[in-house]
Amino acid sequence: MAPRAGRAKVHKPKGEKKKKEEKTLPVMLDVTVHLPSGTQITLKGISTDRILDVRRLLAVNVETCHLTNFSLAHEIKGGRLRDSLEIAVLKPCVLTLVEEDYTEEKAITHVRRLLDIVSSTACFGPSGKQLTDTHDGSHKENSPSTEDSAKLGTSKSKGKSEAAAVIAEAKEASEKGDIDKLCPPSKLGQFYQFFSFSHLTAPIQCKNLLLKFCCFDLRPATFILQVRLCNGKLVTAVACTSGFYNAGKPQTKFYQLVNLLRHASKAFANAYDDLIKAFVERNKFGNIPYGLRSNTWVVPPTAAEAPSTFPPLPSEDETWGGNGGGQGRDDESVEKEWSRDFMVLARMPCKTDEERQVRDRKAFLLHSLFVDTCLVHATSVLKDAEQLPDVPLIDDRGHFLVKEAGSLNVLLAQDVTDASKKVDFKIDTIHSRQLTPEELSQKNLFKGIAADESTTVHDTATLGVVLIRHKKYMALVEARGLKEAQEMINLPNDLQVEEQAEGGANALNVNSLRSLLHQTASVSVDPEEVRKSRDVLQRIMAESLKGLQNESDRTDGFIRWELGACWVQHLQTQANSEKADAKGSNKQDPKKKTNEKLVDKKTVLEKTKPLDSLRDHVSDSQESSSASLEKPKEVDPLKVQSEAHLKSLLGDAAFTRLKESDIGLHSKTVPELVAGADQYYNDVALPKLVSDFASLELSPVDGRTLTDFMHTRGLRMRSLGRVAELSKNLPHIQSLCVHEMVVRAFKHVLRAMVAAVTHPSELAVSIAVALNAMLGTPSKESMLESSNTSELLTWKWLEAFTLKRFGWTLSVDPRPELRKYAVLRGICHKVGVEIAPRDYDYQSPNPFSSADIISMVPVYKQAACSSADGRTLLESSKTALDKGKLDDAVAYGTKALAKLVAVCGSYHRMTAGAYSLLAVVLYHTGDFNQATIYQQKALDINERELGLDHPDTMKSYGDLAVFYYRLQHTELALKYVNRALYLLHLICGPSHPNTAATYINVAMMEEGLGNVHIALRYLHEALKCNQRLLGADHIQTAASYHAIAIALSLMEAYSLSVQHEQTTLQILQAKLGPDDLRTQDAAAWLDYFDSKAVEQQEAARTGAPKPDASIASKGHLSVSDLLEYINAEAELKRKELENIKRKPK
Structure with missing residues (x-):
């Protein structure tokens, strides 16, 4: 169920200090921007926003998204306002957009923005318009028919009897388990439909866009651009410092390229207008599908169609000034004195919050640059190593090959072809190779018990190391001279680090360092190569199984x-x-939730x-405290x-x-x-x-x-078996543990197969063969022919591996229980494989072919470096929210966001989590507008920086949908909640509490559109899911009963609402106690439903007007607001009800 807003009253502040803190809490601001065209737009900002945020708001507004080269001016503050200026100081908050002169780089950036905007018509495959038009892919066949509508109307007239029939029908459908009819399983081929507008005419033909730099004296011209429009017309545009003009017509200039193309062709103007209109229909608040990057294990459809060239999305197209983001591509970064700089950071003052914030900002910037540099250059070194396969990477003494790259040491190693073994290559062992495992565990334990806010920065040995895997090679990159730097004396007191552009946005997309696996445009399957790969897999699995069976049992006592x-x-x-108990206070502790x-x-x-x-x-000293005053302590x-x-x-x-x-x-x-x-x-x-x-x-x-x-x-992840054992009453957690064990096992199989490849051209075939053995369904004939096929050996090895490594015994045949897409996704993440967005048939023995395996990307590990103070504030905000202390939750969340913005930047992926949490907190206070703004920021960051199916991205879709629903944008909410549901089904399946909660959210939105039958189906599916996974008396199960009670009240079946709300109240009283706000909320709803049931019975007996069911839409109100609403309504009808009750029966 969606989190309710306003679960606690906002109390008045006590004391001046409290008042000062509350003054700093964010509020919404209208930002008016005057455009060069003479028009103006009003942006919805927040008091904590800066000019940088205003620029981002302009970039996601459909009216201004094509603008790139401008500054902002204020009538008092002047022109060219700096990005860090807070908008709260602008009185009035009215800005003027000023067009600036183009440089060559800025003009190319402007062209790239236009390509980015129109890319959604050509880059993301088939459009999902038919899905969005019907709210969800299944609603066309499940929307209420004429017969259902008649039933609904009848149910409103007849009340409980018809509602009971609808309830029984929904319950029966849930018991049959036909959720697939209501919400079909997610298909990978639909992955990019949410972003596609291919049903529209592309305004320009992106593939036919040519850039020609001027090599003759045509100043102030910068470059010539040839654009093929949608109607086939070729426009030759010239870019100059003041804008763009048609070749040969310099007297007619347009500052925006869009305006030039509009003037050149009405067909372009119509197509572009249609696209902008479609953006507005998709989401009038922003979240325009441009600026996306190929940062997900599923490649864009255009890349799958041309695997040998992998056409980049415009944001990463180097032809138009794009790149994979990040820094560290120049030689200067490689030569940087990393060891010295890390040691300077470790010695910077860090006693106060302010000192740590300054230090953490520099540490974050330096470490981000270090990681980017290591990834870019180590990947290059690994690709060079692939060209020299005969060079040994480990000598006879077991030492790794070391290559120097500037001030970096790159230790190289190669994966082994035994799936049961792995090369001991870890970040925390690079400087501790002389230590035994026991000594290393002790070292980690000491680090843990002595940890504070500066532990990460002070541990320079870990901070200055990055582990990278690519294909069959590994590279452990370290800053040279870390040990020597610890003994340096004459170090500077401060460090100057280059700031990140755009508030930390466009961080390095490691997928942009991919290696393509196909050399030609046409990918053909050679049966002989497939046979050889199967033989290699069979040999690897046979040897690995034998080695695993002969391996002695070992315990993993490693300590993190x-x-x-x-x-x-x-x-x-x-x-x-214990100290609190020892005080023996007469005041009874308040009941804890x-x-x-x-x-x-x-x-x-x-x-x-x-x-x-x-x-x-401690206790000994307390007991003998009086004696110690008389006798001297004995020293042990x-x-x-x-x-x-x-x-x-x-x-x-x-x-x-x-x-x-x-x-x-x-x-x-x-x-x-x-x-x-x-x-x-x-x-x-x-x-x-x-x-x-x-x-x-x-x-x-x-x-x-x-x-x-x-x-x-x-x-330790070796404890997955133990976690699965403890989770025997939590089927979804046990399933998740089993899936992760399977993924971690198959990771070694795939790495062994990649390590056995002798030529890069064989990689795609080998990976496809391995995936078929893991995820395909072998035919009965092959199973009867031999018991030593590669598929059967793979699963025998899997059973042995999970038992040896995790202490978990798999079921006899776990394949039917596995969610194949979840396993595939996990393997691709861990090994670094990118695949095509296709609907794979897992019932086939060979669901994958070499054409489906597009590329391999580096996989890396690093020390996390952000703000420990910021993370602590985030946890405090979460804790306060759980306890219902909304004032504290908002205060902590605001401080956490400010801290992470100061350390990581406004648009870095680490800051997105703070935006998202503060949005949820503000939602609970009832501030839906501000919550929506924060969540939209989080979603925009997550899509571009984390990935289109990252758990945080998925959560942002779901939360934003609920916020839109509370703002009465129900159809828009359905678009986003169905995207969240698509990803949930793809990743964790229908049997998960998060999926059940999303079913409830979908049901609320369907109720809002009048589709009560569909809503009840989703609600009963959620109830069934929660009962099965969490138990009949769980709080989340109570939420399902409450949601059904609300839906029934819309059908005026108040007696049934009372029954379901009684169950809700019973569960909450048992679990939370009578004083919890949620229990009080349920009691208030029960009183309301009961009063309505009485009214309905009296109305039926006397012929009075039926009770109003409008309050059913008030399910998000707080207890106080709900009671106020009920009492206000009751006051109007009190006399009438009393008169009815006085009448003789």
């Missing part, structure tokens, strides 16, 4: 440093709780009792020795910080620390993770989000 940090936080929480837990808190606390021994010294020499040893390992500052945390770890020996961390890992961290999954505090949708959740808690 995040585990130590989480352990300390857990112990601090326990210590604070409790979430449904798979492993309840009592169980977790019981399991953590042994950890209390780590704080024995072993304790002093262990403290001194730990202090030498951590350093003075870190040891002091650990000691002052008052959790007792500072006095433990190293073996005790390792044992305690291991106990915390098994008894607390793993059950707590599953507990958070059960409460939906965490809701992973794919392997990437699951991995992130585990890694941030210091959990």
Whole structure:
């Protein structure tokens, strides 16, 4: 169900300090911009926006999206306002757009913008217009027929009986499991339909656009452009500093190329106007489908049609000044003194928030430049290595080949052809090769328990390393001289780092470093090559299976440093709780909001009792505090020795910080620390993770989000089997774990196949053969012929691998249960494979051919470097939102956004998460307009910087749809919610709580359009899904009952609404208690439905007018607003109802 707005009242501030903070909270502002044409437009901005944001708003407005080369002026502040100027200081907030002179670069950029705008008519394959016109791909066949409409009308007249029939029909359909009829399975061939306008005439023929630089004296001309228009007319335009003109007619100039082409051809003008009109119909608020990049594992259709050339999208087309984004392509970046610069950052002051913000900004800029430089140049080195396959990358002593690139060392290695083995190539082991695994774990543990806001920047050894995989090669790039730099004395106190352009937008798209796998335009399948590849796969799987079976069992005791940090936080929480209990306050603690837990808190606390021994010294000192005043303390020499040893390992500052945390770890020996961390890992961290999954505090949708959740808690991916075991009552989590185990296993198979390739031209065939063995369905004949086919050996190996590595036993034949697209997506992400957008037949033995495998891209790992303070504020905002403290949530969210904007930039992918969270928080306060603006920013960033199917992008689609719905733009909301639903079905399938929640959102929107029958189908599907996945008494299940009650009230079936809302209230009272706002909300709704049922019964008996059902659309109101609405209505009808009740029966 969509999150409700206004779940808590906005209380008046207390004290001057509170008032000052509230003054800084963002508010909406209208920004008026006067255009050179004499017209003006009004943009919806926010008080925290800057001039840079105004430029972005102009870029996504259909009236001004073609403008590129301009400055903004203000009547008081003057002209050419700097991008960093906040619009809140502009009084009045009225700007003038001033056209600037073109340079060659800016003129080419202007042409690229036009190509970008019209690219949606030619680059994204078949149009999805038929989908958007019917709200969703299935509504044409599932929309209410005449018969259904008649039923609906009858149900309104007859009330409960007909509504009950509709409910029974929806329930029966859900029980049959025919969700495919309501919402067909997602097809990969439709991936780009959401962005396609191919049903429109392309204003210009992009493939026939020619650029000719002037090589003769025609000043002030810059270049000549030949444009083939939609009607075939060829226009030769000349670019100059003041605009564009037709060749031979310099007296008639147009500043905008669009205006020149409009003047040249009415056909172009009509086609362009139709396109702009289609943009408005798609979304009048923006989100124009231009500026997109090939940053997803599914390539654009134009690239699939020409795999040997991979025509780039305009934003990345170097012919028109585009590129893959990022920095570091020049030789100057390679020669930079990286080690020295990282050490300068580590020594910068960082005691206050302000100091850390300055330091973090420089660290972010420097590290981003370092990673870009490593990726660009290491990929080039790996491509060169491919040309010399006979050069050994590892010598006889096991040392890697080292190549120098400026001030960088590039360590090269090659994947092995054994799928059960891998090269030990990790970021955190590059400077610790002399350490044993146990010593390395201890080192990570020390880093974790001593972690603070500066841990990432201070760990220069990890910060200055990037691991890159491309095809069958690996490169570990490090800044040369990191150890020597630690001993430098005469280092500067500050560091100058070049700022990023456009607020951090257009970061490096690693997919732009792809290697194409086809040399010719026509891709033919050679049966002999396919046979050879199958033989290679069969040999690899046979040898790998044999090696895996002979492998002795081994335990993975590796410790991630995040585990130590989480352990300390857990112990601090326990210590604070004990101190609060020890005070014996007479005031009873307020009831805390409790979430449904798979492993309840009592169980977790019981399991953590042994950890209390780590704080024995605290309780001992408290108990003997009085005695210590009389007797001198006895010094334990072993304790002093262990403290001194730990202090030498951590350093003075870190040891002091650990000691002052008052959790007792500072006095433990190293073996005790390792044992305690291991106990915390098994008894607390793993059950707590599953507990958070059960409460939906965490809701992973794919392997990437699951991995992130585990890694941030210091959990190893080898524990996936244990997580799956603990999640036996959470089918969707167990399924997700199994899928991730399968993906991680098949990753090794595909890497082994790529490593076995002797010539690059064989890569596409080898990858296709491996994918067929993993995801195809072998024929019965092949299974009967031999038990040693490559397909059967692959699955035998998979069963052995998951058991050995994860401790998980797969079902007898897991293939029918696997979501093939999810597995394919995971494999492509981890190995770096780009494929064509086609509908693959997984029931076939060979769903893939070499023509489907387009290219391979680098895959890399790096240390995350942003703002620890910003992340902490984000977590505080989330926590406050969960507790219903909306004022605090808004304050924390605003501060977090400001911090991340200051560190990462306004339009960097790391900032998008802050925009998205603040949008949700503002939505809960009822500020739908401002929430929508923030979420639109987040979506624009996510699509271009993260990928078109990234989990954050998918979430932005769903959240934005709900916001549009609350603003009464229901049809627009349906477009975006169906895009979210398409991606959810593709990634995590219909059996997931997020999918069920999206069904409820779709149902709300269908209700708004009067399609109550369709809404009930979605609602019952959501209810069935939540009951199956989470349980009949889960909070999310209660949300499903509440949504059905709302839908029934629209049909005036108030008695049925009462029944469903009673169930909602019972669940919430049991789970949250009577004082929770959501419980109060349900009670208010129950009272309302009950009163309406009574009114309806009285009306039927006396013939009075029927009760009004309009409140059903008020499902988003807060408790106070809802009661106010109900009471106002009740006041108007009170006397009438009393008179009716006094009449004799």
